[in-house]
Amino acid sequence: MDITLLAVGKLRPSFRAAADDYLGRLRRFTPLRERELKASGRAKTPLLERRAEGERILAEIPERALVIALTRAGRAWTSRELALRFDEWRSAGRPVCLLIGGSSGLDDRALATAAVRWSLGPLTLPHELARVVVLEQLYRASTILRGEKYHKGSPG
Numbered sequence: 001m002d003i004t005l006l007a008v009g010k011l012r013p014s015f016r017a018a019a020d021d022y023l024g025r026l027r028r029f030t031p032l033r034e035r036e037l038k039a040s041g042r043a044k045t046p047l048l049e050r051r052a053e054g055e056r057i058l059a060e061i062p063e064r065a066l067v068i069a070l071t072r073a074g075r076a077w078t079s080r081e082l083a084l085r086f087d088e089w090r091s092a093g094r095p096v097c098l099l100i101g102g103s104s105g106l107d108d109r110a111l112a113t114a115a116v117r118w119s120l121g122p123l124t125l126p127h128e129l130a131r132v133v134v135l136e137q138l139y140r141a142s143t144i145l146r147g148e149k150y151h152k153g154s155p156g
Helices: 013-026 046-060 079-091 108-112 127-146
Strands: 003-008 032-037 066-075 096-100 116-118
Touching: 003 046, 003 127, 013 032, 013 127, 032 046, 046 108, 066 108, 079 127, 096 127
Parallel strands: 003 032, 003 096, 066 096, 066 116
Antiparallel strands: none
């Protein structure tokens, strides 16, 4: 399974280091390509910001991809539930594309392309931290599926 992570904005060094750590770990299990897309920080309104960023996102989604959008309005899963989903995505035989919007979130058009909407929970997270959490959770899901000892959560 090829995974593409499309994320708006460039990570600051501390977040970049954490993201790179999990990217390195995760790539032991599956190919993953991270694409940072330019943020539209100078847009006059959050709506215009999301629209401009959404155009860049839509242009980068791989053909035939199963699109998974990160949004507070999505479904939250336990790490074990995510592992099961991750296994389903791998078995689908299609590229997987995860979308993480910028500081104003994802454009409605980008959200409309998503077959799956994933929430990291009801908390508001900085988009940089959300990217690190997503990478860590994908790594965790991979170790759960392989029976490795990284995950120390509940067995259920």
